[in-house]
Amino acid sequence: MRRGFYPDDIYFCETALLLERESHQRLDLMLRRSSFVMFKPEAVVGRRIGPALAWLAARGFRPTGCARVRVDPRVHRELWRYQLNAASLAIVRTVDMILSAGPCLVVALRDEHGPERTGMTASARLAALKGSSSNPGANGGSLRGELGCELLCLNFLHAPDDPSDQVRELGVLFPARERAAALAMLAADPCAATDAAVAAAVRALYAEHPAHPLDPAAVPAPPATDGSDAALFARLDVLDDPDSDIPHWDRVLMAARLVDGLPSRRRPLIGSPRSRSTGSEDRHESTEDRHDSASKA
Numbered sequence: 264m265r266r267g268f269y270p271d272d273i274y275f276c277e278t279a280l281l282l283e284r285e286s287h288q289r290l291d292l293m294l295r296r297s298s299f300v301m302f303k304p305e306a307v308v309g310r311r312i313g314p315a316l317a318w319l320a321a322r323g324f325r326p327t328g329c330a331r332v333r334v335d336p337r338v339h340r341e342l343w344r345y346q347l348n349a350a351s352l353a354i355v356r357t358v359d360m361i362l363s364a365g366p367c368l369v370v371a372l373r374d375e376h377g378p379e380r381t382g383m384t385a386s387a388r389l390a391a392l393k394g395s396s397s398n399p400g401a402n403g404g405s406l407r408g409e410l411g412c413e414l415l416c417l418n419f420l421h422a423p424d425d426p427s428d429q430v431r432e433l434g435v436l437f438p439a440r441e442r443a444a445a446l447a448m449l450a451a452d453p454c455a456a457t458d459a460a461v462a463a464a465v466r467a468l469y470a471e472h473p474a475h476p477l478d479p480a481a482v483p484a485p486p487a488t489d490g491s492d493a494a495l496f497a498r499l500d501v502l503d504d505p506d507s508d509i510p511h512w513d514r515v516l517m518a519a520r521l522v523d524g525l526p527s528r529r530r531p532l533i534g535s536p537r538s539r540s541t542g543s544e545d546r547h548e549s550t551e552d553r554h555d556s557a558s559k560a
Contacts, residue, residue, distance in 0.1 A: 264533045265427050268345060274434030275427070281443055282430065289450045294426040295378050297327060297449040298386035299371045301436070303334075304364040306419040308475040308512055311410045312368065312465045315420065318409050322392060323376040324385075326461045328448030331366040331468075332436045342421075342435045345533035351525040353495035357416050357518045360503050364511060365472050369436060370461060371448035390424045390535070413479055414519040424535050475512040482513050485521040495522065 269275040282290060300319070302312045316326065332338075336359050340347060347355060374385035381388050394405020394412070412418050423429040429449075437445045451457065488494040498521055501507075502514045509517075 264345075265425075268533060269427055269431060272431055274341070275431040277439065278430045278434035278442055278446070281446060285446075285450075292373075293446055293449040294429065295384050297371060297373050298384075298389045298422060298429060299369055299433075299449070300389065301332070301421045302368045302370065303361065303419060303421065304367065304472070305361055305417045305477060305512075305515075306410075307365055307368070307468045307472050309410075309417075309419065309477045310469065310474055311419050312468070313462075315406060315410060316370065316461070316465075318406055319372065319389075319392075323374055324372040324389065325375055325453035326370050326457055327373050327451040327453055328371045328457060329461045329464050330369050330437075330441075330445065330448070331464070332369055334362045334367055334436075336363075338435060342432060346531040349527045349529050349531040351495075351522065351528060352492045353499060353522045354416060354525055356496065356499050356503075357515075357522050360499075360515050360518055361416060364515065366468070368464060368468060369445075371445075371451070373453050375453070384426055386423050386425050386429050389422045393420070393422055414516075415523050416519040417477060417515075475510075477512070477516065479516055479520055482516045482520065485517060488521075490525075 282293070285293065300315070302315065306312050306315070334342065339359060339362055340355075343350075372385065372389065374381070374388060376388075378384055383391070392406055394407035406420070407418060410419050423432050433442060433445050485498065488498060499518055502518045502521075507514060
């Protein structure tokens with residue numbers, strides 16, 4: 264499906280044009296041996312970034328750079344343009360609430376095991392390790408399972424499924440003048456200085472955003488609705504009121520509980536592979552997963 268859409272996708276084409284300047288060696292580093300993970304605002308307040316990076320390091324993924332990005336509603340919709348057609352509009356609105364709470368942190372990662380050993384690109388292996396956000400019971404041994412993903416919309420992170428997604432998504436996340444530097448992070452070598460820079464970036468985010476337990480049981484269960492978009496949006500309008508006396512992240516938890524388990528509206532334009540061996544596509548899951556279809560948000 265990507266072959267049908269990406270040749271006409273402006274973000275993919277603009278970023279691919281930059282890649283035409285690179286040597287084969289650097290392209291190999293950028294597209295086969297490296298990927299990235301984007302930690303969302305809930306990973307910041309939930310203090311999940313450090314544990315996630317440690318978990319990934321134990322599996323051969325070392326940071327090669329990092330950068331803050333802001334994912335506003337427009338970027339949100341562009342990032343998951345080919346998956347949002349399947350998501351409930353109430354889920355899209357809820358993720359807007361989450362992403363508006365602060366910056367995301369993009370961390371470039373080198374898979375030190377390499378495709379020769381794993382038989383997979385770095386992006387494919389990272390996507391497989393990430394785990395599901397719509398089926399927490401299936402997360403044994405996954406990164407999301409390790410981080411305690413309980414609600415579909417609060418899944419802490421996003422990572423591209425394959426190198427073509429990687430190219431397109433960097434084009435969405437970074438303005439034109441910053442894309443070359445973002446790509447260069449993928450070609451950089453892991454080192455102690457980069458580890459220290461990433462750790463410093465995480466500490467800075469933590470200092471700016473107070474911790475929150477993100478415990479769904481600590482907020483009231485949402486009252487039942489008829490399940491229509493209109494009824495859900497009316498509830499979300501109240502929860503998204505910036506003048507509310509209820510703290511933002513408590514309101515986010517209420518919204519996430521409200522929309523948890525909503526069915527997909529249709530199949531995504533581009534889904535995620537359920538099995539790399541069969542080439543079949545999984546149903547989309549979380550906003551991010553529903554977006555990216557699957558757990559691969």
